[in-house]
Each structure stands twice: as C-alpha cells, then as structure tokens.
Amino acid sequence: MTPVATPFFFYFLAGLTLLSAILVITRKNAVHSALALILGLLAQSGLYLMLYAPFVAGVQIILYAGGIMVLFLFVIMLVNLERSQKEEQFNRQKVAGTLAAIALGGLFVAVFIKGKALFPASSNQIAEGSNTQQVGELLYGQYMFAFEIASLLLLVAIIGAVVMAKKRI
Amino acid sequence: MPDSTPHPSPLELSSPDKTFLDSNELILNMGPQHPATHGVLRVILKLDGEKVLGVECVIGYLHRGVEKIGENRTYAMFNPYVDRMDYVAAVSNGLGYCETVEKLLQIEAPPRANYIRVILTELNRLASHMLWLGTHALDIGAMTPLFYTFRDREEILKIFEKYCGARLTTHAFRIGGCLYETYDGFERDVKKFIDFVPPKIDEYEELLTSNRIWVERTKNVGKISAADCKALGVTGPVLRASGVKWDIRKALPYAAYPDFDFEIPVGANGDTYDRYLVRMQEMRQSLRIIRQAVEGLPEGPIMAKVPKVMKPPAGEVYHSIEAPKGELGYFIVSDGSTQPYRVRVRPPSFVNLQALDLMVRGQLVADVIAVIGTLDIVLGEVDR
Amino acid sequence: MLDYVTSYLSSNTTPGQAGNLVWALIYILIVFGGVSVAVMAMNWLERKALAHFQIRLGPMRVGPHGLLQPIADAIKLLTKEDIIPERADRLVFWIAPLIILCASFAVYVVIPFGPTHAITDLNIGILFMLGVSSLSVLGVVMAGWASNSHYPLIGSLRSSAQMISYEVAMGLAVVSAILMTSLNPSGTGTLSMIGIVEAQQRQQIWYLFKFFPLGFIAFAIFAIAMVAETNRAPFDLPEAESELTAGFHTEYSGLRWSLFMLGEYAAMIAVSSIAVTLWLGGWLRPFPNALTGATWDLAFSLFPGFLFLILAAVAWVGVIRMPKHPYFRVQTLGLAGFGVVLGLIGLVLFVPPVRDRIQDIFWFTAKVAFFMYMYIWYRATFPRYRFDQLMRVGWKVLLPISLAVLIGTAVAGVVL
Numbered sequence: 001m002t003p004v005a006t007p008f009f010f011y012f013l014a015g016l017t018l019l020s021a022i023l024v025i026t027r028k029n030a031v032h033s034a035l036a037l038i039l040g041l042l043a044q045s046g047l048y049l050m051l052y053a054p055f056v057a058g059v060q061i062i063l064y065a066g067g068i069m070v071l072f073l074f075v076i077m078l079v080n081l082e083r084s085q086k087e088e089q090f091n092r093q094k095v096a097g098t099l100a101a102i103a104l105g106g107l108f109v110a111v112f113i114k115g116k117a118l119f120p121a122s123s124n125q126i127a128e129g130s131n132t133q134q135v136g137e138l139l140y141g142q143y144m145f146a147f148e149i150a151s152l153l154l155l156v157a158i159i160g161a162v163v164m165a166k167k168r169i
Numbered sequence: 170m171p172d173s174t175p176h177p178s179p180l181e182l183s184s185p186d187k188t189f190l191d192s193n194e195l196i197l198n199m200g201p202q203h204p205a206t207h208g209v210l211r212v213i214l215k216l217d218g219e220k221v222l223g224v225e226c227v228i229g230y231l232h233r234g235v236e237k238i239g240e241n242r243t244y245a246m247f248n249p250y251v252d253r254m255d256y257v258a259a260v261s262n263g264l265g266y267c268e269t270v271e272k273l274l275q276i277e278a279p280p281r282a283n284y285i286r287v288i289l290t291e292l293n294r295l296a297s298h299m300l301w302l303g304t305h306a307l308d309i310g311a312m313t314p315l316f317y318t319f320r321d322r323e324e325i326l327k328i329f330e331k332y333c334g335a336r337l338t339t340h341a342f343r344i345g346g347c348l349y350e351t352y353d354g355f356e357r358d359v360k361k362f363i364d365f366v367p368p369k370i371d372e373y374e375e376l377l378t379s380n381r382i383w384v385e386r387t388k389n390v391g392k393i394s395a396a397d398c399k400a401l402g403v404t405g406p407v408l409r410a411s412g413v414k415w416d417i418r419k420a421l422p423y424a425a426y427p428d429f430d431f432e433i434p435v436g437a438n439g440d441t442y443d444r445y446l447v448r449m450q451e452m453r454q455s456l457r458i459i460r461q462a463v464e465g466l467p468e469g470p471i472m473a474k475v476p477k478v479m480k481p482p483a484g485e486v487y488h489s490i491e492a493p494k495g496e497l498g499y500f501i502v503s504d505g506s507t508q509p510y511r512v513r514v515r516p517p518s519f520v521n522l523q524a525l526d527l528m529v530r531g532q533l534v535a536d537v538i539a540v541i542g543t544l545d546i547v548l549g550e551v552d553r
Numbered sequence: 554m555l556d557y558v559t560s561y562l563s564s565n566t567t568p569g570q571a572g573n574l575v576w577a578l579i580y581i582l583i584v585f586g587g588v589s590v591a592v593m594a595m596n597w598l599e600r601k602a603l604a605h606f607q608i609r610l611g612p613m614r615v616g617p618h619g620l621l622q623p624i625a626d627a628i629k630l631l632t633k634e635d636i637i638p639e640r641a642d643r644l645v646f647w648i649a650p651l652i653i654l655c656a657s658f659a660v661y662v663v664i665p666f667g668p669t670h671a672i673t674d675l676n677i678g679i680l681f682m683l684g685v686s687s688l689s690v691l692g693v694v695m696a697g698w699a700s701n702s703h704y705p706l707i708g709s710l711r712s713s714a715q716m717i718s719y720e721v722a723m724g725l726a727v728v729s730a731i732l733m734t735s736l737n738p739s740g741t742g743t744l745s746m747i748g749i750v751e752a753q754q755r756q757q758i759w760y761l762f763k764f765f766p767l768g769f770i771a772f773a774i775f776a777i778a779m780v781a782e783t784n785r786a787p788f789d790l791p792e793a794e795s796e797l798t799a800g801f802h803t804e805y806s807g808l809r810w811s812l813f814m815l816g817e818y819a820a821m822i823a824v825s826s827i828a829v830t831l832w833l834g835g836w837l838r839p840f841p842n843a844l845t846g847a848t849w850d851l852a853f854s855l856f857p858g859f860l861f862l863i864l865a866a867v868a869w870v871g872v873i874r875m876p877k878h879p880y881f882r883v884q885t886l887g888l889a890g891f892g893v894v895l896g897l898i899g900l901v902l903f904v905p906p907v908r909d910r911i912q913d914i915f916w917f918t919a920k921v922a923f924f925m926y927m928y929i930w931y932r933a934t935f936p937r938y939r940f941d942q943l944m945r946v947g948w949k950v951l952l953p954i955s956l957a958v959l960i961g962t963a964v965a966g967v968v969l
Contacts (some may be wrong), residue, residue: 033696038691059679066687070717072930073694077706132677133741220939227569310787310937316607382787533788535939 010050016043030076034069041065055132194222201230207304207541208548212525219533224526231552239512244270244479245344247512252338254516255550257300259338260293261327261492265408267342268423269488269499273481274344275488281469282346283425288359288462289332289341289456290424295366296325297493297545298448298455302373305542307446309386314373321369324362331358351466357518359463365458370452378446389442391528391540394439401527402520405495407544410447411439417491421486424490427453429461441543480507494518494545516550567747573936580672584661592818593623599929606933610864617888618871626811633807638701641804646699650805650812653692659685665746666911667836678746681825683720686782690716690821693801696813700804709801711783711940712791713806718944719781719788722951726775729955729962730831733760733768736966750835759841760836764965771958772832774951777814778925778942779824779946785928787935788943825924826917833920835923854908857915862900868892 020040027033043063048057091097139147173533200214209230215223237255239247251266252259264286271278279287295430299322326336331352333341344553377383395411408415416433418426434450436443483505489498495517504510521544528544529537568577593645597612601619604611637646663678665671675681697709734752735742743749753759760768781788792800796808802813809925829835838853875885901907938946 029642031642031695034646035645035695054675054677055680057685058677061684062680062687066684066690067717070690070694070713073691073698074710074713077694077698077710130741132680132744304616306936310789311935312603313933315605316609320608376934377936378935385941385942386936533939533941 006050009046013043013046013050016040016046031073034072034076037072038065038069041069053131055135181521189503196468197534207546209552210541210546210548210551212463212541213536214534214535214537221369221529221532221534221537224537226522226525226546228522228551229550233344233553235553236514238361239509241508243507244481244509245292247509248343248481249338249340251514252340253549254514254553255297255492255494255497255518256337257547258293258297258493260289260341261497262491263340263494264290264371264424265488265490265499267344268490269486269501270479272479272488273484273486273501273503274475274479276345276473276475278346278424278473279470280425280467281343282471282473284462284466285347285471286342287425287429288459288466289329289339291459291462292325292328293361293363294455295452296322296494298452301448301493301542301545302445305539305545306377308538308542309383311380311383316374317369317373320364324365328355328358328362331355343472344479346470346472348438349470350471356463356466359459360368363460363463366456367453369450374449378449382473384442386539387543389438390441390532390536391543392438392440393524393528397524397527398439401524403495403524405492405517405521405545406444406447407495407521407524408452410436410443411432412437417489421489423488425462426458427460428465431458431461442541444543478507480505489515492517494547494550495521514553515551518544518546518548518550522546522551560753567669567674576828577672581662582812584664585658586800588658588661588819588822589815591822592815595818595822595925596623596626596814597933598925602926602929603933606930617875617891618725619780620887620891626847630807630811631872635808636804636806638804640677642699642752644694649696649699650690650809650816651692652695653689653816654812654819656685656692656814657823658951660823660826661819663746665750665821665830665835666917668747668751668947670913671747671801674745674747676745676748679731679749679827679831682729682746682823683724686820686823687720687818696805699800700801702804705801705803708791712801712962715784715788715791715940716782717946718947719778719951722947722955723778723782723962725952725955725959726771726778727827727831729767729771729959730775731960732959732962732966733763746830746835748942749830750837753834754837755839759832759837761832761834763963767958767961767965768832770954771962772828774955774958775828775832776924778929778951779828780928781943782824783821785817785821786932787938790937790943792906805809821925821928822921823929826919829917830916831919836917838912840914854912855903858902858908861895861902865892865896865899868895869891873950 014145020036020043024033024035024040027036039058045057045065046058048054048060187434195216197214197216197217199214201209201211203210211227211230213225213227216311222411233253235250238250242250245352248263251262255262267278299318303318305315306312329339329341330336332355333339333349341349393407393411395408397403398408398411398413404415412435413435417423418431419433431454433451434447434454436447481503483503485500485502487498487500489496490525496515497517498515500511500513500515501509502511502513525540525544528540532540568574568580597619600622601611612622615622615625637643662672663681665674691799693709693713693716697705697707697712700706714936731742731749732743733756734749736756743752756763761772762768780786784792792802802810805813814896834841840849868888872885872889872892875881875888900913907947
C-alpha cells in the first residue's frame, strides 16, 4: 500500500505536536494544559503510524491518551486548584534553567546536523502487516524477562497506591 | 427554649473551615423538591465521602393544621379532614377516627357495617402497598413495576368510586357505621378482584424477589433491630420485619377482625429486603381477609343509633388501628360540647421517620433513598 | 463513469485498502448517514418498546404511532436556548460533547458490514476500536469539569471510573476471542475485523460456540461490560435522576445535550458491532457450514425481503386499526405510505443482484439490532446497581472470570 502525501502529513503532525507542547507549558489553566497534552499524544501516534508501527500507535492511544491522561485529569480536577493559583509563582532558577535549555538545544542541533551517521543502521525493516506479530514475538521471546519485571513493578505500584489511598467505605 | 442537655446536631462538621474536598465531610441537602422523597421532605445528610454519618429530616412543609381544625369542627364535620392525612390510604384514617369517636360515645357499629369496613380497609391496604411497591422499585431503578402496580390499583379505586363516589379521599365511613349500603354488584366486583390479583402479585414477585440486583440493593440495607424499633416506637411492617410479631388487628382487635383467620408475616433481619417480603405477604393475607369477609357478609343495618347532635361525655380516649403504614392512633379529649377539645393523631409515618437516622448510619448515599422508600412514609401524615 | 462504478463494485477489497479516496468518502457518507438514521430509529424504538413493557403506548400522536417523534425531538432540541453556566470553562464546555461524538463515530471506520463492505480494514482493527472508544472517557471527564458545579463533577468522575473499570474486562474478553483466531495452520491470529470474521468462517464455527462454554462466557462478559461501558441500565447510576448526583450532562441543554445522546447511541451501536464481529460471526448468515448448498443459500437470501414484507404487513394492520375519524386521516395516509415504502423495499430485496449484495449487510445489521433490543429490555427490567456494587462487579467478578476464560481459551487452543 503506497503512502500518500507523506511530507504534508509529517509536517502537519509534527507541527501539531510542537504546538501542543508549547500550549502545555504556556496555558494557565491546568485542564487546558492536559488537553493540549492529549492532542500532542494523538499527533504522536499519527507519527508512529507513518513509521509503519500501527501496533505502537494503537497502544499509544489506548494507554497514553485514553488511560494515563484520564488519570491526569482526575487528579487535576480533584485537587483544589484555586488555592495553588492564588499562591505566588516564583522562578529563582532562571539562570540555571536557561543554561540547561541551551545545552539541551545544542545537543539536539548537533544530532540533527550529524544526521543518520550517528546511529547504527537499523537491523531489519519490519513489514507493516505483521507489525503486531513481530512485536509480540519480541516481547514474549527475546525480551520476556524485562517484560515480566516491568509488569511486576507495575503491580507493586498498584498495590502501593491502593494501600496508601484506601479507606474503609 | 432552653435545653438542659445540649443535643448536638448530627450535622456539625468536625472541621468547619476546610472545603468539601479536603476534609471529606460534606453536608448535602436533599431538598424538599426531590423525585425520591415521596413528598415534600427535606433531608440533610452529613457525608464522609460516600458514607452517611448522620441524617436530619426537616418536616413541616405539608403542615396544614389538621389537629387545630379539629378543635373547631363538630365530630361529624371533622370526618372528611382525616382522609387528607394519609392520602394514599384514606379509608383507614376514616376507620380509626370513626372508631375512636364511637368509643368516646360508647356506641358500637352493627356487624354488617363492621364487615363492610373491614373489606374496604383491607382493599385500601392492598392499594397502599401496591403504590408503595411501585414507587420503591422506581427509586431503586426498576421502572416497570410502577406501571404494573398502578394498573392493578385502578381496580381497587374503581370499587371505591362505585361505593362512595371518590377514589382517593373516600370519606367512606360515618360515626356509628357506614352511610352507604353496598351497591348492586359489590360482592361480585370484590370477588372478581380477589381472583384477578394473586397472579399479579406473583408477577411482581417474579420481577423482583429473586432478582439479583434487587437483592443486592435491599439486603442488609437499612437494618434496624427489634429493640431499636421498640425504643423508637416504630410500628407496622417495619416492626414486623425486625422480628416482632405485633399487629393491632390481632393484639387489640377492632371492627370485625376477630372473626377472620389470617396470619401476621414476620421477618428476621429487619433490612429492606425483609420489609419488602413482609409487605408482599401482607398483601396476600389481606386478600384472604377480604375473601372471608365477602363470603360471610351478614345482613342487617349499617348504622347504629347515633344522636343527631353528638355531645359525648367529657373525657378522653385513645384508640389505634393497624393502618397500612403502622399504628394509627387517635387521642380525642372531649369537654362535653359538640366540638372536641383536642384531637391528636399519632401518625405511623411520623414516628417511623424518626428511625431514619439510625437506619442509614454507615450506609451509602444511594441507600438513603432506598430506606426512605422502605419506611413507606406519606408526608401528609407526617406533617398533618 | 458507469464502468468506474461497476469496476469498483466488482473489486474485492475495501476502499481503504485499495487506496481509493472517492469510494472511501462515499462509504463514509453512507455509514455516517446510516448511523444517524439508526440513532433516530433507536430513539423511537426505545420509547415505544419501553412503553409497551410498561403497559402503555408511548408516543402516538406526532406521526402515525409516533414515527415522527424523533424528528420532533430533534427540532425541539435544535431550537432550544443554549445555556452555558456563568463560570464554566467555555472552551472545554464546547469541546466535551464533540470529543465523545468524534470518538464514537471514528469507530465506524473499521466496522465490517461485509467482506468488502467496510470503509477500511486496518490490520489493528480491534485495537483501534478499543482505543478510540476509550477516548470518550475524556469527553465525559471534561463535560463534568466544564460545568463548574460539583454535582456534575462527581457524576462525571463516577461515570468515567465506571467506564475505565469495565474497559479492562472488555479488553480481556476481546483478547480471548482474538486468541481463537490464531487456531489456523500458520499459527498467527489477526487483529483486523474482517480477518476475525473470516477466521470464524474458516474454522466453521461462531466464536460464541467455540470451546463451549468458554466462548460463551467471554461473550457474556463482553455483553455485560459493554452495557456498563455505555452507561446504560442497569449500570446507569451516574445518569439516574433519583440519585443525588444528576450526571455529567446536567448543565448541557439543547443541541449540546443531543450531541451527548447521539454519541451515547452511536457508542452503543459501535460496541454491539464489536460483539457481533467477534462472537456472532459478523456478516455470516446463520449456519453457514451446517446448512450449505444452493437451496439453503437461496432460502436464507430470501429472508430480508420477507422481513420487510412482514413489516409492511404490520404497518398495514396498523392502518386498518386506525380510528375512522377525519382527524386521523393524515396519520392513516402517512402510515399507509410508510407501509407501501416498506413493501417496495421488500420487493426490491427479492431482485437477485440486490439480494446477493445485501446479504452480508442485512445479517450484520440484524444481529446488531438484536443487541439494541436487548439494551432496551435491560433498561425496562432491571433495577440499578449502586455505585460500589457496580465497581465490585467490574473488578471482583468480571475481571477474574475473564482472566480465567483467557487462560482456559489458551489452554484449550493448545490442547484441542
């Protein structure tokens, strides 16, 4: 299946991601920031699709946009925001922050200029049609141990959260 | 009015200057206008998240001063007013009042009048329980039994209309007996009704009794123990569902009840499910009583010899009957004139409502509505 | 032009896979229009069926037997005043119903009405559907937040908590159905919707009956979870009026509220389509393998035509029973016209070219319609679950059972 209008879609989705990232940090209302983040994540899943990784795109929507962001929104809505907005905002680390941002920006520019030469050639082109199968085989075959450790970590986190927040109904 | 022992309202917040999201304690108002409070009842809830810590009922929105009116009417003129108290089951209000005045005047209604009174009162008990079932199920979310029970209740109201001209506020009885003789076809109508209704009651039971969601919504909800019931003075199906076998029809019989053979259903746990089962059984027992009454209706006069101008001797009397909602009592003080000195009504819903606080402590908010429904209160009676 | 049309009609891929933009747009318009009509029909059916369950008649006046009632409701809602609470967040208030609507409608891109009758056939079809329908939770949360009043906020938090809880059980039930698609010689399953139905066709059994009772239990779990997912009775505590919190759409009036209802009905149809595709064989007619042969094919293919003729007969019975009064003349004529239209559709469905093409769509729609009727039946019959009981059912009952079914299916697939 031949891709259509690739440059247009790439610039569109990338621009959307950048725009939403800027909105996340500039909005005063926390809910608006969360919504902009959701928009950014959806645009990012579109970028995954363009890289022929449909499974990752689908999982990004389900988990990130549909699960984690919902929890973000829960927390934002349950915490008493008016009080935090009344508190005076301060930023006493302007100098250090600017230097760190310049350093990170310089790193990105250097990587961009050096181009693909920095990274080893990708080992195999995964066909789009069997993306899910290949991901499954890798996760449950080669990286099984890491997968199980990660899920165990998540389980511990869940149990810890439940124990901390539990109260008798 | 000074209070010797300060009675702390259950609604005091333990830390009043936190917002509702910080302290987890919330005062919530189920205002007088609410689909689920069966009338104009204001319930103020103190919540801890979802759990109810205390409940305060604000009543009086339907107070019409019935008892004060009674002091300015003659005994016969006051009779229509009592129907308006428990407007859902108006016939038993009239029965209680008429019997109390008859006790004061020391006259007895003739047997035929007593039988007619029993038939109409038991039909009225069925109608009241049917309305209760429909509205209670609707509160819990089952919207269909409401239409079924109202449809069947129509048959009862048709009989009332044919008998005395009114469906709801019937004013069916007079002091000394009944005014109206049974119409042509009364026995036929009542017998047709008795045959028509038992399958309907089975239908309601089929929809609800073993329905898993119904059972989970009503079992162990609103439990009250027998000792608490007795301490608060709760009567009626609420008391019987807690295990106390007390029914005034059997304990202190009145009208023609000694002639009939029926059972008193008693529950075990005192939760909402038991109250539901008790009322369903009471419906069936009512049908039994009506059948016996209609088959054994004696001939004779329907009105005793009552003086034209009723001046009972000075004194006081208390008489109570088993209304569908509980013990309905009338306390009349007479000073020898044609108008009573004081008429005091002991409405069952008023006394039962006091148990609400005890019954919902520790339950969830959604259960408050179920418990108000299961107490079967009528605000006309609570406020008078 | 005509060759273009016929050449496309004889192809054997969906427009999305063929890369054909024009036909994809046409399919999208057809599906969008079809879903909108289906939502209106569902609105009418709900009121009528609920009324008949409750021994009443339902709408009877607005058109013959209330058939024009949805249109009257739509006009009323469109002309209502648009009220926005004073300190509500306007942007979020405006976006919330749109998110729910877009999420519900985006799912229709992959629903397979037939082997080539889908807008496209993504090879992650099921994943896409689950993901996009989980985006509607965001709309619910935002609707409650934007109303700036704490009853809708609590209602929306409850509603969204319920939705994400039941998504877990739904997902596991779906996974156990997907597992069954891998029981073929090459050993790979498929996530694409059309692939799942074709797998059922190849394995010659609807997944409802496969490894009985495992497939059936998975189906039952999904059927219960989908009712909870769409906030319908008996799981409609967040929307109920007799409870204290009146639901996340309290502050919405007029057109915005109708967008919520549109989104809710569209979501109902969408999740029913998932259930039909995964367990009930999608577009396959009943007994595709047990009763094979040209005669059986012919018999089953006459079914749609007969169904519409029966509906036309019912409409004509209604016409005959209408009161013979001048006031009812317009209604009687309207109902008669409707009956004639139904009859004509039935006759058209007997014509062989139409008959063959319509089979898949008809069987798929019939199965989804069955689910819609069940939704209404549940609403009429069951009381409501209390919120903590609802969450308990989702986490402590459905989740363990679906895990057990998943393991059982995997074991059965390997062993059998």
